[in-house]
Amino acid sequence: xxxxxxxxxxxxxxxxxxxxxxxxxxxxxxxxxxxxxxxxxxxxxxxxxxxxxxxxxxxxxxxxxxxxxxxxxxxxxxxx
Amino acid sequence: xxxxxxxxxxxxxxxxxxxxxxxxxxxxxxxxxxxxxxxxxxxxxxxxxxxxxxxxxxxxxxxxxxxxxxxxxxxxxxxxxxxxxxxxxxxxxxxxxxxxxxxxxxxxxxxxxxxxxxxxxxxxxxxxxxxxxxxxxxxxxxxxxxxxxxxxxxxxxxxxxxxxxxxxxxxxxxxxxxxxxxxxxxxxxxxxxxxxxxxxxxxxxxxxxxxxxxxxxxxxxxxxxxxxxxxxxxxxxxxxxxxxxxxxxxxxxxxxxxxxxxxxxxxxxxxx
Numbered sequence: 001x002x003x004x005x006x007x008x009x010x011x012x013x014x015x016x017x018x019x020x021x022x023x024x025x026x027x028x029x030x031x032x033x034x035x036x037x038x039x040x041x042x043x044x045x046x047x048x049x050x051x052x053x054x055x056x057x058x059x060x061x062x063x064x065x066x067x068x069x070x071x072x073x074x075x076x077x078x079x080x
Numbered sequence: 081x082x083x084x085x086x087x088x089x090x091x092x093x094x095x096x097x098x099x100x101x102x103x104x105x106x107x108x109x110x111x112x113x114x115x116x117x118x119x120x121x122x123x124x125x126x127x128x129x130x131x132x133x134x135x136x137x138x139x140x141x142x143x144x145x146x147x148x149x150x151x152x153x154x155x156x157x158x159x160x161x162x163x164x165x166x167x168x169x170x171x172x173x174x175x176x177x178x179x180x181x182x183x184x185x186x187x188x189x190x191x192x193x194x195x196x197x198x199x200x201x202x203x204x205x206x207x208x209x210x211x212x213x214x215x216x217x218x219x220x221x222x223x224x225x226x227x228x229x230x231x232x233x234x235x236x237x238x239x240x241x242x243x244x245x246x247x248x249x250x251x252x253x254x255x256x257x258x259x260x261x262x263x264x265x266x267x268x269x270x271x272x273x274x275x276x277x278x279x280x281x282x283x284x285x286x287x288x289x290x291x292x293x294x295x296x297x298x299x300x301x302x303x304x305x306x307x308x309x310x311x312x313x314x315x316x317x318x319x320x321x322x323x324x325x326x327x328x329x330x331x332x333x334x335x336x337x338x339x340x341x342x343x344x345x346x347x348x349x350x351x352x
Contacts, residue, residue, distance in 0.1 A: 041112065041148050041149070041152075041202075041203055044203065044225055044263065045202065045223060045225075047225075048222070048223055048224075048225055048265050051265050051267070052222060052265065052267070057264065057265070057267075057268055059260065059262040060227075060262055060263050061260065061261075061262055
């Protein structure tokens with residue numbers, strides 16, 4: 001199982017690539033809605049990308065109220 | 081409407097084209113193909129074309145022209161605003177009328193004498209999933225996401241979703257989807273038997289066309305007869321669904337749920 005730090009790093013890299021944002025502009029505690037400039041439909045798109053990348057299933061209700069990369073990473077980490 | 085218009089039509093919310101025995105119905109209503117009265121009117125027009133005795137096709141492909149997805153479901157804003165602009169009794173009557181009309185349309189697509197393929201991407205929620213379920217095959221790209229989030233509004237799916245989902249997958253899956261309202265990706269959708277083919281992002285239409293080309297090699301009458309035999313339409317449950325939906329719709333909790341959704345400033349209104 002990858003470490004929590006590695007998971008977080010992969011999420012940031014994947015989000016930057018998918019939404020065409022420079023990786024260096026993303027920080028673990030950023031509000032990804034604001035930093036990536038995405039709406040709820042695009043957040044679902046990100047969730048799908050992450051599920052495919054990590055080969056996990058993450059029910060979207062687990063993401064209610066989650067808006068920063070670090071918390072998102074912790075939700076993914078427990079399913080790896 | 082002329083026969084030429086029936087063959088090729090560009091509507092406000094969707095367009096279609098009959099060519100070489102293949103019909104392509106493309107959804108293009110922004111923001112994400114929400115199904116309201118305009119979409120329903122276009123679907124009714126499409127079904128008239130589909131029923132035309134001069135048309136004979138071996139396959140129908142339904143897909144979206146929008147990157148956001150196949151269809152985000154019913155137009156909840158129109159549903160809410162419509163219900164606010166009239167007396168409760170009239171609103172209930174309007175909802176029942178809408179449901180009966182959309183059921184007629186989806187039943188026609190379900191029983192169409194050709195093989196029907198939903199080529200889906202992105203958001204395929206609620207009424208969008210119900211439209212896909214009316215088709216014989218679902219081909220999804222890896223961006224597709226499926227959900228029945230209606231319970232969060234105090235409702236059940238109303239466009240025939242439950243009977244058709246029950247027809248296709250196990251009851252435990254139906255319970256999971258309905259009772260949690262959660263969405264799932266194409267990998268899961270294929271595992272449970274909902275999706276027949278998974279393709280790379282942006283490739284669903286190409287795969288659907290390839291499948292349709294294969295179907296064209298088969299004897300049409302045999303394909304139609306086989307479809308009738310293996311795909312019964314659950315008419316009784318579909319009628320029950322309308323009754324249950326209308327019963328639930330009259331409750332104040334539903335109006336409150338719709339109001340909350342329509343007026344939401346939440347960053348995640350689509351997350352059940």
